Structures are given as structure tokens and as C-alpha cells.
Amino acid sequence: MFKPLTLLSRALAFAVPVALGALAAVNADQLKQPPAGAERAPQPTVVRVVTLAPVPVVPRVSGFGTVAAARDWRGVARIEGEVVATAPELANGALAAEGTELLRLDDTDLRLTLAQIAAQMAALTVKDQTLGESRAIAEADLELSRQELTRQEKLVAEGVATQAKLEVTRRAELTARAKLTEVDNQIALNGAERAVLAAQKDVAERALAFTVLRAPYDLRVGEVSAEVGQVVTKGQVLVTGEGVEAVEIAAQFPIGRIGPLLRATGGMVTDLKARVRLPAPGHSVVWKASVDRVAEALDARTQSTAVVVRVDDPLGQAEAGQRPPLRRNTFVEVVLMAPEQQALIAPVDAVRNGRALVVKDGVLEVRKVAVAYVIGDVAVLSDGLAAGDQLVVTDPAIAVPGMAVKPAEDKALTALLAAQALGQPAKGAKK
Numbered sequence: 001m002f003k004p005l006t007l008l009s010r011a012l013a014f015a016v017p018v019a020l021g022a023l024a025a026v027n028a029d030q031l032k033q034p035p036a037g038a039e040r041a042p043q044p045t046v047v048r049v050v051t052l053a054p055v056p057v058v059p060r061v062s063g064f065g066t067v068a069a070a071r072d073w074r075g076v077a078r079i080e081g082e083v084v085a086t087a088p089e090l091a092n093g094a095l096a097a098e099g100t101e102l103l104r105l106d107d108t109d110l111r112l113t114l115a116q117i118a119a120q121m122a123a124l125t126v127k128d129q130t131l132g133e134s135r136a137i138a139e140a141d142l143e144l145s146r147q148e149l150t151r152q153e154k155l156v157a158e159g160v161a162t163q164a165k166l167e168v169t170r171r172a173e174l175t176a177r178a179k180l181t182e183v184d185n186q187i188a189l190n191g192a193e194r195a196v197l198a199a200q201k202d203v204a205e206r207a208l209a210f211t212v213l214r215a216p217y218d219l220r221v222g223e224v225s226a227e228v229g230q231v232v233t234k235g236q237v238l239v240t241g242e243g244v245e246a247v248e249i250a251a252q253f254p255i256g257r258i259g260p261l262l263r264a265t266g267g268m269v270t271d272l273k274a275r276v277r278l279p280a281p282g283h284s285v286v287w288k289a290s291v292d293r294v295a296e297a298l299d300a301r302t303q304s305t306a307v308v309v310r311v312d313d314p315l316g317q318a319e320a321g322q323r324p325p326l327r328r329n330t331f332v333e334v335v336l337m338a339p340e341q342q343a344l345i346a347p348v349d350a351v352r353n354g355r356a357l358v359v360k361d362g363v364l365e366v367r368k369v370a371v372a373y374v375i376g377d378v379a380v381l382s383d384g385l386a387a388g389d390q391l392v393v394t395d396p397a398i399a400v401p402g403m404a405v406k407p408a409e410d411k412a413l414t415a416l417l418a419a420q421a422l423g424q425p426a427k428g429a430k431k
Contacts, residue, residue: 013108036403044404047394052344052415053387057380057421059261059338059373063307065251069242070310073219077232078210081105089215090224093198096215099419102239103226105211113204117197124194131187138180218244246312247326248292249276252304260373261338269294269336274309276326277333285323287311291336309334335423343372344381345421347413350393351379358385358393359407364392366401368399378420 036080089096096102150171155161175235222240224233256270287313295306311317314326326332346369348354356369369384385391390407 010072012129016301041124044406046363046408047359047364047392047405048410048413049390049392049394049407050346050417052346052381052385052389052391054342054416055345055421057343057345057375058423059380060375061257061261062335062421063253063304063334063336064331064336065306067247067248067326067328067332069328070246071243072199072243073216074237074241075102075137075233075239075241076211077236077238078106079105079207080232080234081107081211082231083226083228086226086228089221090226092221092224094221095244096219096221096241098215098217100215102213102221103214105232107208107211110204110208110211113329114208116203117204119199121194121201123196127190128175128187131183134188135183136182138176138183138226142173142176142180145169145176146156148255149173160404170350175404179262187377213238218242242328244315246310247314247328248310249332249334250288250295250306250308250330252299252302252303252310253307253336254297254302256303257373258305258307258336261336269307271295273337275335275337276309276311277335278326278330279333287314287317287323289334306335307336310338337423340422343419343421344385344387345418346379346381346391347393348374348379350391351381353403355400356385359390359392359405362406364401364403364405372387375423378417384415 061142063363083103087096087102088094088099088101090102134374149166149169150163151170152166156163156166166207199315219241222242224239226238227234232238260314261272262269270291272291276287276289278285289309290312291312292308295308298305312325317323318325346356351369351371354370356367357363357364358367367384367389370382372380373380392405392407393410393413
């Protein structure tokens with residue numbers, strides 16, 4: 001009775017493990033997959049930032065103009081005459097020191113005129129001596145005539161002399177007085193003639209001085225239009241030149257860019273420092289300059305004003321192979337600079353339409369920003385941001401307000417901005 005049950009139990013004990021093994025083999029691939037886990041959070045986007053901090057800034061603005069001499073000179077013939085001598089310095093481009101005799105005109109006629117005047121004045125001196133002696137005689141004769149007249153008048157009063165005798169004495173006194181007057185008149189005429197001759201002498205001597213043309217100051221000779229043997233006329237330009245003690249550049253500056261610069265410093269245009277730059281291969285040539293004056297009117301087309309800067313001793317500032325002397329018509333850049341100050345700065349591209357992005361607690365945030373002025377690629381900030389703010393400098397197409405980000409400090413850009421704010425090349429950057 002119990003034998004069938006025993007057999008069934010044994011059969012089940014064998015069949016169940018076999019069935020489970022077969023099921024496991026069929027579902028082996030499915031058992032390899034791991035169990036589903038929880039969703040992963042997205043990684044924050046990395047954005048480049050610069051941490052704002054006050055840095056030294058030299059407010060400046062650039063303009064452009066051409067070099068001109070501070071003083072131009074034209075040597076004009078003041079008299080007519082033939083050129084009899086010229087100096088080696090009388091050549092285009094030559095340097096002539098102050099007082100150098102550049103050319104000389106024939107002075108023979110003027111010297112003959114002076115000799116003639118001297119002879120006439122000597123003759124007048126002899127006449128004056130003669131007239132002096134004649135006057136002494138005439139004066140003595142008049143005195144005797146007056147004494148005789150007095151005696152005759154007394155005799156007539158006493159009844160001793162006749163009236164006819166008195167009249168004769170009076171006529172003699174009048175004749176003596178007329179002779180003295182004649183001598184005095186001749187002396188006066190001689191004095192007038194002497195004054196005329198003196199004036200003629202001054203004219204001749206002045207003309208004689210004009211026979212020599214000298215450099216009025218240290219100059220560089222320009223165009224020369226006179227040579228030996230040439231007869232020049234009064235008023236003819238013989239030579240041109242320009243002073244070498246200084247040059248000037250009338251550079252044009254947009255009035256809107258100078259205004260903020262002055263407001264930042266509280267000064268006048270003439271209080272600003274100036275530098276003149278000439279771009280050269282591999283480096284920039286720089287000259288020290290000073291602001292001399294500001295033009296009276298604005299340019300109607302460009303709304304810019306001309307600021308005239310002066311470079312003293314351009315020849316003395318020259319260095320062979322490094323800094324050539326400034327020459328007329330050279331096109332240069334003029335930089336006006338205010339005193340150094342501390343300010344927050346940012347790349348111009350990081351501030352758009354008065355707004356900028358900053359990283360705040362790992363999230364992008366929009367800030368309204370005010371820019372005081374711009375120096376090249378550097379914006380000098382006046383409001384909206386503070387020291388310690390992390391300003392985003394990544395392309396705005398990547399940075400979206402409100403998104404989670406991870407700031408990465410751009411130290412190279414920070415160094416470049418600081419250098420540009422001072423007008424200096426960044427360390428390691430190519431000039």
C-alpha cells in the first residue's frame with residue numbers, strides 16, 4: 001500500500017530540480033542584466049569667469065594726426081641784390097644752428113652810399129665849425145652896435161647928438177642883429193641836413209644788415225630757391241625751414257570719448273599726459289609729449305576736436321635703430337592719459353547692452369552694469385558689480401541665465417586685462 005507513494009516521492013524529488021535547472025538555463029541572459037537604479041542628476045556646465053578686484057587703471061584715449069613743425073620759417077629777400085655767397089648748410093634737409101649765415105647779397109652799392117653819407121656829414125662838421133666862429137663875430141658886433149645905440153640915445157637926450165646920427169646907429173644895430181640871425185639859421189639848417197643824413201645812414205645800415213640771411217633759430221632747411229650769381233628781388237622767398245626744437249601733432253579725438261576721461265579725473269585737457277606712438281615692425285616707437293592747446297571748433301563731419309600736443313627736442317629723443325626723429329607729415333597715434341586710479345574692469349564683450357552674467361551660488365544671474373568708459377577691449381565699470389563677483393566671460397550662447405554652472409577662473413584673461421588697463425603688454429605676450 002505504501003510502495004506507490006514512495007515511488008512518487010522519489011520521482012518528484014528528481015524531477016523538480018531538473019525542471020528548475022532547465023528554467024534557469026533558458027533565462028540565463030535575462031538574469032545577467034542588473035536591476036534598474038535611480039535617475040542620475042545632470043552635471044553643471046563649466047563656464048569661464050574672472051573674479052573682479054580693483055586694479056590700477058590709466059584712463060586714456062587715442063587719436064591720430066600728422067606731425068608738423070612747431071615753428072615754420074621763410075627767408076624772404078628784404079632788398080634787391082645779387083647772391084654772392086652761400087653756406088654749405090643751405091641745402092634741403094641740412095641742419096643749421098641759430099645765427100648761421102646761409103647766404104649773402106652783394107653790398108657794394110650800400111657801402112658806397114654809407115661812405116658818401118659819411119663824407120657829407122664830415123663836410124657839415126666843418127661848416128658847423130665855420131659857422132660857430134662866424135656867430136661869435138656876429139654876436140660881438142651886435143653887442144658893440146647895441147652899446148653904440150645906447151650911447152647915441154643918451155647923447156640925443158642931452159641935445160649933443162642929432163637925430164640923424166641916432167638913426168644911423170639904429171640901422172647898424174639892426175644889421176648886426178640880422179647877421180647873427182642869418183648865422184643861427186644856417187646852423188639850424190646844417191642840423192636839419194645832418195638829421196637827414198643820419199636817417200639815410202640808418203636806412204643804408206639797415207639795408208646792409210639785410211644783405212646777410214641768417215638762421216633765426218636752430219632749424220632744418222627746406223626748399224632752397226637761391227644760388228650764387230642769382231639776382232633776387234625784394235619780397236622773394238629764398239629759403240624755407242622749420243624749427244627743430246619741437247614738433248606738434250594736431251590729433252583728432254571724438255569729443256564723447258574725451259569727456260568721460262576728464263570726468264574721471266576732474267581735470268582739464270591740458271592737465272592730461274600725452275604720448276606719441278609710431279607703429280614699427282616688432283615694436284612701437286614712443287615719444288614723450290605734452291598737451292599744448294585745444295582747437296577752437298569741432299569738426300562738423302566727425303564731431304571730433306583737435307588736441308595739439310608738443311614733442312620737445314625730437315632730435316634729442318632719437319635713438320639709432322630704435323626711435324627715429326619725428327619728421328613732418330608722419331602719421332602717428334596720440335594717446336592722452338589721466339593719472340592712474342583704482343577701478344573694476346571687465347572685457348568689453350562680457351558687458352552687452354548694460355547687462356552682464358555672474359555666477360551666484362552655482363547659478364547664472366543677470367546684473368545691470370554701468371560702464372564709465374572703455375579703453376580698447378577693457379570696460380571700466382562704475383556700478384552694478386562689486387569686488388569678489390565672478391563675471392562670466394564664456395560665450396553667451398553657452399551661458400543661459402538660471403542654469404547651474406561650475407565656474408573656472410580664467411587667470412590668463414585676468415592678467416591680460418590688468419596689463420591692458422595700464423597700457424602694457426601682458427607677461428609672456430608678444431609685443
